[in-house]
Amino acid sequence: MSVPALEISGLTKNFGAAKIIRGIDLTVARGERHAIIGPNGAGKSTLFNLITGRFAPSSGSIRLHGEEIGGLAPYEINRRGLSRSFQITNIFPRMTVFENLRCALLWAQGYRYSFWHMVGRQRALNEGAERIMEEINLAARRDVPAGLLSYAEQRALEIGVTIGGGADVIMLDEPTAGMSHSETDYIVDLIRKVTEGRSLVMVEHDMGVVFGLADRISVLVYGQIIATGRPEEVRGNPEVQRAYLGAVLEKEEAAG
Amino acid sequence: MTSLSNTDRSVAGRGALGAAGPWILAALLLGVLPMLFGSPSSVTIMNQMAITIVFALSYNMLLGQAGMLSFGHAVYMGLGGFFAMHVLNWIEEYELTLPLPFLPLIAGLFAMLMAALIGLFSTRRAGTVFAMISLGVGELVAACSVIIVAFFGGEEGVSGDRTVAPFLGMEFLHPEDVYYLIAFWLLLSALGMYLFSLTPLGRMANAVRDNPERAEFLGYSARWVRYGSFVASGFFAGVAGGLFAINYEILTEENLNLATSGMILLVTFLGGTGYFVGPVVGAVVFTLLQSVLSLQTEIWQLYVGILFVATVMFFPQGLAGLIAMHGPAMRAGRLGSLAGPYARVLIPGAIGAAGVAALFEMFHHLRTAAPGDEAMTLFWITFDTHSAAPWIAAAAAAAGGLFLAARGAPAMRAAWDEANRIAQGGAK
Secondary structure, three states: OOOOOEEEEEEEEEEOOEEEEEEEEEEEOOOOEEEEEOOOOOOHHHHHHHHHOOOOOOEEEEEEOOEEOOOOOHHHHHHOOEEEOOOOOOOOOOOEHHHHHHHHHHOOOOOOOOOOOOHHHOHHHHHHHHHHHHHOOOHHHOOOEHHHOOHHHHHHHHHHHHHHOOOOEEEEEOOOOOOOHHHHHHHHHHHHHHOOOOEEEEEOOOHHHHHHHOOEEEEEEOOEEEEEEOHHHHHHOHHHHHHHHHHHHHHHHHHO | OOOOEOOOOOOOOOOHHHHHHHHHHHHHHHHHHHHHOOOHHHHHHHHHHHHHHHHHHHHHHHHHHOOOOOOOOHHHHHHHHHHHHHHHHHHHHHOOOOOHHHHHHHHHHHHHHHHHHHHHHHOOOOHHHHHHHHHHHHHHHHHHHHHOHHHHOHHHOEEOOHHHOOEOOEOOOOHHHHHHHHHHHHHHHHHHHHHHOOOHHHHHHHHHHHOHHHHHOOOOOHHHHHHHHHHHHHHHHHHHHHHHHHHHOEEOHHHHOHHHHHHHHHHHHHHOOOEOOHHHHHHHHHHHHHHHHHHHOOOHHHHHHHHHHHHHHHOOOHHHHHHHOOHHHHHOOOOHHHHHHHHHHHHHHHHHHHHHHHHHHHHHHHHHOOOOOOEEEEOOEEEEOOOHHHHHHHHHHHHHHHHHHHHHHHHHHHHHHHHHHHHHHHHO
16 A cells, blocks of 8 residues: 555644643545544644644654654645645735735745746746636636635635645645635535645535545544544444534534 | 836736836936936935935835844945945055946945844844844944944044046046946846845745745745845845945944934835835935935924824825825826815915924024024024014914815815726726
């Protein structure tokens, strides 16, 4: 079997005396779409922040394509092929849509800290940014400062910036948070399209999105993974029912 | 003007001539200016202006482009200038051949080296930490000027003679001879800084300014991006220092102290940090105020201070932003509709401002003039500051002018909104 895209073992994180992540083992295969679900405060965002380098783990190991990345800086992890989006939209508000996307491509295309290339003359760079802009349906908003976009457009741009660099492991933190139904459908289609052939790890609260998109699901409760498996396995797991899903599904049925 | 904004998109798609147009115009303008304003005092002012422009543009590489607020940018201009002064003296002492036009390059490289060393620790963080470190380094270097006398020359500074380094038979004896040298470097530096903003590092400087964390998740270390901007900015500040050394032939502690660092912050902000030409506008206006106003009044800095505070409060985009604000209305041909309402505010406003200024001046005269010297000349009128009439007249002008201006303001705002509504409606 090939090396997994992401392999986490024995991961813990304490903030002082508070144990937020209490020993996590998780494997995401290449090309797999993996969703992490769980109640509020279970540590989903902390887990994301540990994997992407925002926080350093207290103990345990995180391997990206077999290479240890625990404790590295975010930019070092990104250079090894992992890219993330944020729960709170995190773009470059004073720069245009096009500039946002072009900046997302710079390092991946090997420009590093160059001060001798003129970005306007780099054909592959500009075509790449234009192509992603087409993919996320923002071509009509090319020269609008990102801070002036609508919420759904900013979320789409956030995803565009995340996938722009061509990372093969994409991590999305609640990509549909705060969206209407039609906006959610649009974003889900977009995610399906742009993560084709890549590995995806996603935190999401919308169970429709999770069960529609994920190949496998992990349930995180109180800093530990209580179940991992295919959607139907997780749905039928009694422990998951008791800890989390039961309440959520009932609520959704009542609402639907 | 297509190249005004920092968020300007690529130059691709525009013709090469379109991109070069503003630069050719600027070169022509710099070429003919001495023919239009040929008097020695005008040339002196233009030289000073050009040096301040280079310095302010380099400052805006930090503040506007990379979002780094420095309180010690004079250090790099000063260090470059001092080094240039020493090089000039070495040329004389050891009879070296180094043409004067290359001196700013050497000054720039020296300042860049210093920025590369200091930046190693000062650019780790942005925001308050960077600002405080820049303040500390500024004070440190200024304090060194009386300690390391061999380099800074103590209180009298370091002076030299620029005529020891002729170039193509030119001796650079007069300010007019130096003008073209400075103008050449101004154009070259401005072009260099503009092109820098279009490189991957320059673009990422904007990204780090907007959102350093996101930049890190795109593979860039925010710290090294800031460092790159800092070192490049140090180079151009050093060029400005080299030009200063050539123009004034003396460098003192004043060139690297806090007051000069504060001045360049003021100049840059006055012009507008969000526009590439902002610092140019700021430097031109400030130098004019400094050289013209200081001849008229001893308290000119008070007026500059008021102008600065008013800019920060009412036009945070600076003077360049104020001009750019009128772009949409101008393109829609609606600028004419603004002239009337503007005049109804600005003319009484000017009278009111003159009245306030007259009160300041009379008060200043009252407190500082020698006893018995009671005559004062203001706005071509000579009067006695100890009599009541001029005070009443000035106060009336101030109150009346400002009252009328304030009364006209709502109409001006309405006209402005109307012009822009039509401009935006027309664009769709």
